Amino acid sequence: MTPDAPAPSPATGSASPVTGASASPAVPGAPVPPPAGGAASASTSPRAADIWRRWRGTLGVLAVMIVFVTATVVLSQPRPGGYLDPEATAPGGAHALVQLLRDQGVDVRPARTVGEARALAVPGSLLLVGRTEFLADENLLREIDSLPGDRLLVEPVTQALQELAPGVSAGALTDVKSRAPECEVPAAVKAGTVMIGGTSYNPPRGWTGCYNGSLISGAADGRTVTVLGSGEFMTNRRLAEDGDAALAMNLAGSRPAVVWLVPSAPQFQWDGEQASLQDLIPAGVKWAALHLLVAAFLVALWRGRRLGPVVAERLPVVVRASETAEGRGRLYRSRKARDRAAAALRTAALERIVPRLGLAGEVTPAGVVAAVAMRTGQDAQQAGAVLYGAAPLDDAGLVALAGDLDILERQVRDS
Amino acid sequence: MALTGRTGLLAALSAIVVLFAPEPGLAVAGLLLLLAALVVVDLLLAGSVRELRLERSGESRVRLGDAVQVTLTVANPGRRRVRGLIRDAWPPSARAQPRRQALDVPAGERRRVVTTLTPSRRGDRESAGVTVRSVGPLGLAARQGSHAVPWTIRVLPPFLSRTHLPAKLSRLRELEGRNPVLIRGQGTEFDSLREYVAGDDVRSIDWRATARRNDVVVRTWRPERDRRVLIVLDTSRTSAGRVGVDPASGDPSGWPRLDWSMDAALLLAALAARAGDRVDFLAHDRTVRSWVSGASRTELLSVMVNAMAPIEAELVEADAEDMVAAIIARAAHRCLVVVLTDLNPAALEEGLLPVLPQLASRHLVLLAAVSDPRVAAMAEGRGTLEEVYDAAAAEYLRSGRRRMTARLRQHGVEVVDALPEQLAPALADAYLALKAAGRL
Numbered sequence: 001m002t003p004d005a006p007a008p009s010p011a012t013g014s015a016s017p018v019t020g021a022s023a024s025p026a027v028p029g030a031p032v033p034p035p036a037g038g039a040a041s042a043s044t045s046p047r048a049a050d051i052w053r054r055w056r057g058t059l060g061v062l063a064v065m066i067v068f069v070t071a072t073v074v075l076s077q078p079r080p081g082g083y084l085d086p087e088a089t090a091p092g093g094a095h096a097l098v099q100l101l102r103d104q105g106v107d108v109r110p111a112r113t114v115g116e117a118r119a120l121a122v123p124g125s126l127l128l129v130g131r132t133e134f135l136a137d138e139n140l141l142r143e144i145d146s147l148p149g150d151r152l153l154v155e156p157v158t159q160a161l162q163e164l165a166p167g168v169s170a171g172a173l174t175d176v177k178s179r180a181p182e183c184e185v186p187a188a189v190k191a192g193t194v195m196i197g198g199t200s201y202n203p204p205r206g207w208t209g210c211y212n213g214s215l216i217s218g219a220a221d222g223r224t225v226t227v228l229g230s231g232e233f234m235t236n237r238r239l240a241e242d243g244d245a246a247l248a249m250n251l252a253g254s255r256p257a258v259v260w261l262v263p264s265a266p267q268f269q270w271d272g273e274q275a276s277l278q279d280l281i282p283a284g285v286k287w288a289a290l291h292l293l294v295a296a297f298l299v300a301l302w303r304g305r306r307l308g309p310v311v312a313e314r315l316p317v318v319v320r321a322s323e324t325a326e327g328r329g330r331l332y333r334s335r336k337a338r339d340r341a342a343a344a345l346r347t348a349a350l351e352r353i354v355p356r357l358g359l360a361g362e363v364t365p366a367g368v369v370a371a372v373a374m375r376t377g378q379d380a381q382q383a384g385a386v387l388y389g390a391a392p393l394d395d396a397g398l399v400a401l402a403g404d405l406d407i408l409e410r411q412v413r414d415s
Numbered sequence: 416m417a418l419t420g421r422t423g424l425l426a427a428l429s430a431i432v433v434l435f436a437p438e439p440g441l442a443v444a445g446l447l448l449l450l451a452a453l454v455v456v457d458l459l460l461a462g463s464v465r466e467l468r469l470e471r472s473g474e475s476r477v478r479l480g481d482a483v484q485v486t487l488t489v490a491n492p493g494r495r496r497v498r499g500l501i502r503d504a505w506p507p508s509a510r511a512q513p514r515r516q517a518l519d520v521p522a523g524e525r526r527r528v529v530t531t532l533t534p535s536r537r538g539d540r541e542s543a544g545v546t547v548r549s550v551g552p553l554g555l556a557a558r559q560g561s562h563a564v565p566w567t568i569r570v571l572p573p574f575l576s577r578t579h580l581p582a583k584l585s586r587l588r589e590l591e592g593r594n595p596v597l598i599r600g601q602g603t604e605f606d607s608l609r610e611y612v613a614g615d616d617v618r619s620i621d622w623r624a625t626a627r628r629n630d631v632v633v634r635t636w637r638p639e640r641d642r643r644v645l646i647v648l649d650t651s652r653t654s655a656g657r658v659g660v661d662p663a664s665g666d667p668s669g670w671p672r673l674d675w676s677m678d679a680a681l682l683l684a685a686l687a688a689r690a691g692d693r694v695d696f697l698a699h700d701r702t703v704r705s706w707v708s709g710a711s712r713t714e715l716l717s718v719m720v721n722a723m724a725p726i727e728a729e730l731v732e733a734d735a736e737d738m739v740a741a742i743i744a745r746a747a748h749r750c751l752v753v754v755l756t757d758l759n760p761a762a763l764e765e766g767l768l769p770v771l772p773q774l775a776s777r778h779l780v781l782l783a784a785v786s787d788p789r790v791a792a793m794a795e796g797r798g799t800l801e802e803v804y805d806a807a808a809a810e811y812l813r814s815g816r817r818r819m820t821a822r823l824r825q826h827g828v829e830v831v832d833a834l835p836e837q838l839a840p841a842l843a844d845a846y847l848a849l850k851a852a853g854r855l
Contacts (some may be wrong), residue, residue, distance in 0.1 A: 045561050124530070287433050291443050300419050302417070306544050307515055308504050317537070318657060325793055326793075329806075333801060402803045402807075
């Protein structure tokens, strides 16, 4: 859309008064406001060049900002990935170890799914299995079990432990700290103390346990199976501490090739026969829906385009002159100002009654009461109470007083 | 630019094609590209809005409550037909109708577009520009642009009280003696001598002239002529308050005191001009807002409504000292000064009262004020407690006005305090009474 609607120009001036004596018409036939008929019209819509000139600075700054931000993000962002991810450069990742292994000539083959692992695993390779919580499926675990090569299980969950290292049972949970090997496994002996801990396992007969059971190793089904209670020492964060790097290299690099199966999302056995609702919708419908969305957007553009700018106008104040009276009435009511209300009513009534009495000389309350009593035939005391009495004690008294004043006034008028 | 509904419809219909296309993704891209191409072609073929030449003609003044037609001539010097919509934009209170109109100007021709304004407020209304939407031949897209075509409509006060003018004029003629009744006391200026007819007041017999002739001769009198009347309009905050019912739109929120005062001022001016007096007009709050002087009798009303039209109530306290100084500077000789303001005790006590003796000593001052019918209705309220309290409040304010009236009369100032609709005739009557009493 070309933003060719000019900014709303408030049509002020309608309320501007004629200022100064000179501006007012003092001569007959005088200045009438209209501009000369046939005044040339001027287009107020900006040309394309004007629009470009107005926006190019903003666009330039925006472009520079986008380029700068993109470059910063791309260059400095740690590569994403979770715990023990072979690509991740975050503290929990295992990119450093993988790099070290590759430098030593070990063929590291990252696999995200069981299917990939099956394609990569060859006899004589090592299968590293981590994050087994994503593999909690019997079929998947059985499939992993059927893969060739030795095993290195990192923090297996109970189900995975039962399936992949039968006979091993998990024991107590211990802290991750610097521990001595205290065993005969060559890889551990060479590495010395290592930051390890986590689950300690009870090695079955014929197996060896190191680091207080956090590393156990043994033979099962004709292959070497190693179970680690904690994979912490293999992460980028811990690799430089103690003998972590040595142990990790010794374990993961024990074979010329290692299949690194660390899934980053839950894995499911796919039978390939079930299909979700989404798959059942033909592609044409989805695209048609997208097309309709575009059509709706076009309709919105059609309806949203104004025919010219909004016209603003200076409006005069709207104040009812009676607002002061109404406000005073409400104030009397809220403060229960019966005395003032009664005084106002009496004053007004007297102002109307006294001129009709034809009193000569000074007007005194006693004189007025006597005259009123004489004119109306009412009891003087009663008339005096109405006209000059005490303020009413309650609301009903005030309403009654207003009525009494009216009656008295009418009687004086009619007499 | 702008799109039309046809573009959206076309896009929606082409979704059917997508539904059955073998390659739906490609179909979407292809159809949208085609639509975009059609829109671009349509835009290129649409008549240019920028090249249009627009001119205005028509009325530039209207009385409030009346309608006025503004004609816009659209000339198309381009090579392509301009077909589409046009909107002649005016401020909302100008109530322009119709808001948008169809436009079809073939190349090289002109068309006239008429917009009717029925303004709801007094003052100047300026055109807010003209916008044209020129639709292309396919009807898919339109070029849109605005032109500034300046024009101002001055909305004049309605002078509703002109209905009272004939009655007041006949009263005036009675005074002037054109009607058969000619009694002494209806004027103080000696007019002529004529023969006595039965029924004449014997006190008006001129014995000296009777002695010279053999007939009984009476003197006739007529009201003074060529007196000066200066109408002063207070445009300060008290004049902004709304009273009564807006006669132009029937708006129950009322009409500003200022407008009622203007109405009364116009009736007085019309009457005084016919009576042979010279009328000047001053609008003042803290400074002089408007000043009309020396207008001829025939032109007076049109000059005055023209001067009044743009005046709005200012939300400032009146500067009475400056006002009195302005009056004294402008009125060298004794004249009738009619001050149209509000009988607001607080405002008058602070403002006009201290400087009033200065003014009253040189001129005859008449103060006219609009009273509020709503307050009068409130004062009548009885029955419930709320109404009685409201009545007390209204009576309190009315007592204040009465006391202020009494104080002003002590200063020798005439006071007219009337309901909105009755202010103009009451002021005219007060003027006629002064004239009859020979006090001008």
